[in-house]
Amino acid sequence: MTAPSSSGSPGRATPLLAQIWAVIALPLISILLALLVGAFVILASQLVLPGGNLDLLLPLTAYAALFQGAFGNFDALVDTLISTTPLVLGGLSVGLAFKAGLFNIGAQGQFLLGALGAVAAGVALAGAPPLVAITVALAAGILAGAFWGFIPGLLKAVSGAHEVVVTIMLNYIAIAVIAAVVGGPLRQQGRPEAITPDVGNAALPVIIGNDGHAGIALAIVAVAVVAFLLFRTTLGFEIRIVGANPDAARYAGMRPRALTILTMSIAGALAGLAGAVVVLGVTHLMTPSFGTTVGFDSIAVALLGRTNPVGIVAAAFLFGALRAGASLMQIKAGIPVELIDVLQATILLFLVANPVLRRAFRLRGVKAGLETTETITKTYAGEVAPR
Amino acid sequence: MTTPDAPVRAPALEMRGITKRYPGVTANDHIDLDVRPGEIHALLGENGAGKTTLMNILYGLARPDEGAILLDGQEVNISGPSDAIARGINMVHQHFMLVPVFSIAENILLGEETMAGPIFLDRREARRGIVELGRRFGFEIDPDLRVGSLSVGWQQRVEILKALYRDAKILVLDEPTAVLTPQETEEIFAVLRRLAAEGHSIVFISHKLYEVLEIADRITVIRRGKVVGQRLPAETDEDDLAELMVGRGVQLTVDRGESHPADVAVRLEGLEVKDDRGSIAVRGVDLEVRSGEILGIAGVAGNGQDELVEAIVGLRHAAGGRIGLQGADITHASPRRINEAGVAYVPADRHRFGLVLSFPVADNLVLTDYYRRPYARGFIRNDEAIEATAEERIREYDVRTPSADVRAGTLSGGNQQKLVVARELSRDLKLLVLDQPTRGLDVGSIEFIHRQAIAKRDAGTAILLVSAELDEILELSDRIAVMYRGRIVAVRDGRTADKNEIGLLMATGGEARSPAAAIGPAV
Numbered sequence A: 001m002t003a004p005s006s007s008g009s010p011g012r013a014t015p016l017l018a019q020i021w022a023v024i025a026l027p028l029i030s031i032l033l034a035l036l037v038g039a040f041v042i043l044a045s046q047l048v049l050p051g052g053n054l055d056l057l058l059p060l061t062a063y064a065a066l067f068q069g070a071f072g073n074f075d076a077l078v079d080t081l082i083s084t085t086p087l088v089l090g091g092l093s094v095g096l097a098f099k100a101g102l103f104n105i106g107a108q109g110q111f112l113l114g115a116l117g118a119v120a121a122g123v124a125l126a127g128a129p130p131l132v133a134i135t136v137a138l139a140a141g142i143l144a145g146a147f148w149g150f151i152p153g154l155l156k157a158v159s160g161a162h163e164v165v166v167t168i169m170l171n172y173i174a175i176a177v178i179a180a181v182v183g184g185p186l187r188q189q190g191r192p193e194a195i196t197p198d199v200g201n202a203a204l205p206v207i208i209g210n211d212g213h214a215g216i217a218l219a220i221v222a223v224a225v226v227a228f229l230l231f232r233t234t235l236g237f238e239i240r241i242v243g244a245n246p247d248a249a250r251y252a253g254m255r256p257r258a259l260t261i262l263t264m265s266i267a268g269a270l271a272g273l274a275g276a277v278v279v280l281g282v283t284h285l286m287t288p289s290f291g292t293t294v295g296f297d298s299i300a301v302a303l304l305g306r307t308n309p310v311g312i313v314a315a316a317f318l319f320g321a322l323r324a325g326a327s328l329m330q331i332k333a334g335i336p337v338e339l340i341d342v343l344q345a346t347i348l349l350f351l352v353a354n355p356v357l358r359r360a361f362r363l364r365g366v367k368a369g370l371e372t373t374e375t376i377t378k379t380y381a382g383e384v385a386p387r
Numbered sequence B: 001m002t003t004p005d006a007p008v009r010a011p012a013l014e015m016r017g018i019t020k021r022y023p024g025v026t027a028n029d030h031i032d033l034d035v036r037p038g039e040i041h042a043l044l045g046e047n048g049a050g051k052t053t054l055m056n057i058l059y060g061l062a063r064p065d066e067g068a069i070l071l072d073g074q075e076v077n078i079s080g081p082s083d084a085i086a087r088g089i090n091m092v093h094q095h096f097m098l099v100p101v102f103s104i105a106e107n108i109l110l111g112e113e114t115m116a117g118p119i120f121l122d123r124r125e126a127r128r129g130i131v132e133l134g135r136r137f138g139f140e141i142d143p144d145l146r147v148g149s150l151s152v153g154w155q156q157r158v159e160i161l162k163a164l165y166r167d168a169k170i171l172v173l174d175e176p177t178a179v180l181t182p183q184e185t186e187e188i189f190a191v192l193r194r195l196a197a198e199g200h201s202i203v204f205i206s207h208k209l210y211e212v213l214e215i216a217d218r219i220t221v222i223r224r225g226k227v228v229g230q231r232l233p234a235e236t237d238e239d240d241l242a243e244l245m246v247g248r249g250v251q252l253t254v255d256r257g258e259s260h261p262a263d264v265a266v267r268l269e270g271l272e273v274k275d276d277r278g279s280i281a282v283r284g285v286d287l288e289v290r291s292g293e294i295l296g297i298a299g300v301a302g303n304g305q306d307e308l309v310e311a312i313v314g315l316r317h318a319a320g321g322r323i324g325l326q327g328a329d330i331t332h333a334s335p336r337r338i339n340e341a342g343v344a345y346v347p348a349d350r351h352r353f354g355l356v357l358s359f360p361v362a363d364n365l366v367l368t369d370y371y372r373r374p375y376a377r378g379f380i381r382n383d384e385a386i387e388a389t390a391e392e393r394i395r396e397y398d399v400r401t402p403s404a405d406v407r408a409g410t411l412s413g414g415n416q417q418k419l420v421v422a423r424e425l426s427r428d429l430k431l432l433v434l435d436q437p438t439r440g441l442d443v444g445s446i447e448f449i450h451r452q453a454i455a456k457r458d459a460g461t462a463i464l465l466v467s468a469e470l471d472e473i474l475e476l477s478d479r480i481a482v483m484y485r486g487r488i489v490a491v492r493d494g495r496t497a498d499k500n501e502i503g504l505l506m507a508t509g510g511e512a513r514s515p516a517a518a519i520g521p522a523v
């Protein structure tokens, strides 16, 4: 070894590429492994089907159809964007709460309440000028979601009731509330089944393609707002500090209780907006079984996106594409859309098992476990009310 | 420790040319270290010199970029902590690695699944083993106590027991005495001597030079990642070691000069405070600190000092009494209001209160000021101002960090402490509360911080100093209050106080006691 090279530079800053790799390595490997597992599931499913013969290329056929269904043409791409939109908003909701050290399993309930709020306002204002109708309906969705986030925030702050438990219960309550309202006061007259009237002028305008509604743009704005809030404002700093070290936050004069309530409310507002965007942009009405799994998928999105707004967009886009492409996959390859659930769940499993991955792939230097999994375990370890 | 007739045996541990680079720093630069069987080998060096890094490499927590590790003359490749433990290397870390909600036994058995029977751990057997092991080293322990309820001294014993339970051939202790009382230190030293006599090799890291001189067989000094010298305790002294470490002469005791106390800055009247478990920890304390004076609170750790200062800064609810700051009642004020009233606080537990380890150094340097101008305009952060201030503080306080953007957790323990001190002292203050301000700092940094504290005092700040180091109290305080079981049992003039008397008061509270209790930390 020559003198200058060995004694010269005392180590240099990590190059940008290495830094990026450190952040995305785990999610990327998890996705690839999940696709591999999915391929095995497809192969195995042929074996259990009676009379089926084994087509070794079926996984490839299926994935190709999936890809085509998600990105094959302009309409497919718009479809992907439409499925991505609520996932982005829900992912931001869960991700923001994670930053404050809170596990918002309640995105689903907040989403439902947001949808209900928007539909109620939309139906009432169906004949009003569009600008007014849309604004009020969106606001109603946001407020309803925020309220559904405020409750667990408040309970945690005053009594230490764990937000995981409370939000799970609120998810069920939300389902019941929707059934009651849609089957009752909001029910459209003269229809055999419980269904609300159309939101009329409160429907979001289409901005791209045949049905690419304005909610897509709203999601992009929300990403920018949340990123700005988290990283450029003092409130965002407080939220992040409370999540990282509540004792230090108190020491620094922040108010963990108030921040818990505020963060859960903002998280609820984001999930509520997701719900509003879906009813005002896609369905335009609501049934009591208005059931999507957006709220739950959002948890996966937030984890895969490492709770970072940009990461959340990428993760939501992936999941949105899977959802959008699934029907073509079912048509072309005969693989049920439920495969998407398998893929999503497997991705999560690999992410959470990241110490194993890190070992298997010798990922030294790659960003250690997800801070989020830490939050999950930490919040379960008998921790009490924030002071 | 080597027997006279035996030829020099192969070292139990040899580290050759160990080099470790982190982005922006070379933490270890071709370090050689050898430790003989039965030797207590001290590792000395400034904050950030690379001691912990070197030991982390030995323990498999970090990989060296270059160099080799030899155990009993055989080159080995240590793949991780479990591998290190299997090879008989054990480490007591600079910061506790215990699970507070687990019992002593559970903590000791953690990671010892190899001790399991066919399926279940043989707990009874294990608990008996732990009790016996404790007895062998002279402490009675109840293995079922929750670690979180133990004093730091006891937690340290649990850490050591954990290592001994795994039968460590080589035991690394990274600043084990930083949080201990002199008495506890003596007890730990007795354990170490005994281990060495049984043939264990010990690597001992400390910033307390007199301790190193007392316990070590050999001393290796490193500075900025390089070995700069080796000494035998018999042929060196504190000044020599300090100079070797820091690279310049160090004044081990600073001259505090005359104080000019003015009006009362803070007044405590009948203050009562509860601890985490809800029992009274501070029992009716009356105390005054004047502007321009340093009041030192001497006391064995756990006599209510932490609760007292936490109540003053608003982090703990006062159960009774009154706290006045220049006439204003701040008894139940929020931490933010107290901070804005001109009170700064250097907490004893820097990882719990003082720092957010996963955040950049710059953010930590404005942790209490982030919302004020110029760090924020309205509610928008001003990153340039934060960065600029951070750079300035880093320079002024000689914090060893590659930049202001690295996570605070990557800094060495002592440099983390400097971050807290730099932040809290860089302001105009009415009252400065220092709880263990120099814990884990090297001699050069201690000198610097003591000078800063005296400068603050001379600028008219009232200073309340809590320290487990009686020497630090004696050196800095204009007045000394002795705290014992939640009460102030005596107040003495700092210049004329007698060390033995204070030590005795700390140990007994001044009550007439049997002579046995008076052993105290009469260092």
Ligand SMILES: Nc1ncnc2c1ncn2[C@@H]1O[C@H](COP(=O)(O)OP(=O)(O)OP(=O)(O)O)[C@@H](O)[C@H]1O
Residues within 6 Å of the ligand: B022, B023, B025, B026, B027, B045, B046, B047, B048, B049, B050, B051, B052, B053, B054, B094, B400, B401, B402, B410, B411, B412, B413, B414, B415, B440
């Ligand atoms: N994980 C890490 N990432 C980046 N830098 C690190 C890391 N660990 C240590 N360093 C750097 O390596 C240097 C040596 O640190 P180390 O902890 O070994 O010091 P030390 O001698 O133990 O100091 P102290 O007495 O303060 O504990 C420091 O400059 C520190 O910032």
Ligand SMILES: [Mg+2]
Residues within 6 Å of the ligand: B051, B052, B053, B094, B174, B412, B413, B414
């Ligand atoms: Mg260290």
